[in-house]
Amino acid sequence: MTYREWPVDRPGIACVWSRTVAEAGTQRVVPDGCADVIWHQVTGRLFVAGPDTEGQVGAAEPGTMVGLRFEPGAIALGVPADELRDGRIDLDAFRPDGRELAQRLAEAEDPRQVLLDAFPAQVxxxxxxxxxxxxxxxxxxxxxxxxxxxxxxxxxxxxxxxxxxxxxxxxxxxxxxxxxxxxxxxxxxxxxxxxxxxxxxxxxxxxxxxxxxxxxxxxxxxxxxx
Known part of the structure; x- marks a missing residue:
């Protein structure tokens, strides 16, 4: 597995990141107070993760994921953050343009910029x-x-x-x-x-x-x- 983070000079944004997994396996994600919007390049899934209250162990599918991480308290999806707690929820449950955004990410040269443009933080x-x-x-x-x-x-x-x-x-x-x-x-x-x-x-x-x-x-x- 390879993982990279890029700092972002925007209030409320912790970083953008990517993770590439060569073979299927499992991964553990532990609480940090943050919430992420994540796109999986192979499956096309666009979803929201966290904030978590306990360690989450789940399948790590082969391929690259690109994520936008919000600082604690900064995610803005029009729903209270406790409705996202410990969840891995498809974005189209919150935004009607969820599928359109997933398509834009698939076509983009730089998916990180698409995520940054689409999801301003709550300050x-x-x-x-x-x-x-x-x-x-x-x-x-x-x-x-x-x-x-x-x-x-x-x-x-x-x-x-x-x-x-x-x-x-x-x-x-x-x-x-x-x-x-x-x-x-x-x-x-x-x-x-x-x-x-x-x-x-x-x-x-x-x-x-x-x-x-x-x-x-x-x-x-x-x-x-x-």
Whole structure:
């Protein structure tokens, strides 16, 4: 399998990416708070993935997929993000031009640009602030007080934008940072300390719940302290 990402200088867009699989197999996708619009070059399928609350293991069909990844809270399809949660849903369920877009992608010299042009991100200063705060705390009250919303209103807006409430968002964002740190070679115990887990065992439990596997399996390495 080959995978590439290209950064995009647009608010709300994390990157565009491509993944090429030579032979059929399986793949695991773990939560990162993001949602993606994905086109499969061979099958022509155009669909929306995530945001996820747990690891997703599915078939990896041969061929190339091209994706547009939205930052947490930035996908804009006219439906609340909690209706997309943990889903892999064909785009034409949300947009009447879904099949036309799939055809344009098939004919395009650069499918990445077609995706960028077709799917502008949703930019909301309050949601941006919630995402930033949730990266550091799972306290609903603290976030609500800071952004000037009631706790119920914060939860409703978070579900609509992120697919889950502030506490789950905090767990997912912290998990994603922890996995990224671990993949750099940082010892797992230090990862746990830096990301505010009680200890390495706490980190291991969170990884098991959110990814359905171990940090060793996700990173392909063992911590010197494990």
């Amino acid at each position: 909301d200063p309050v949601i941006d602030q919630v995402r930033e705060l949730a990266g550091h705390t799972g306290s609903v009250r603290a976030i609500a007080d800071t952004v000037g919303l009631g706790e119920r209103q914060l939860r409703r807006r978070s579900l609509a934008a992120f697919g889950y409430g502030p506490k789950v968002l905090h767990r997912v964002l912290r998990f994603d940072r922890a996995v990224r740190r671990a993949r750099t070679g940082m010892p797992f115990a230090e990862v746990a300390y830096r990301e505010g887990y009680t200890d390495q065992a706490h980190l291991a439990r969170e990884v098991k719940v959110l990814a359905g596997t171990t940090l060793t399996a996700l990173t392909g390495r063992r911590s010197p302290t494990s």
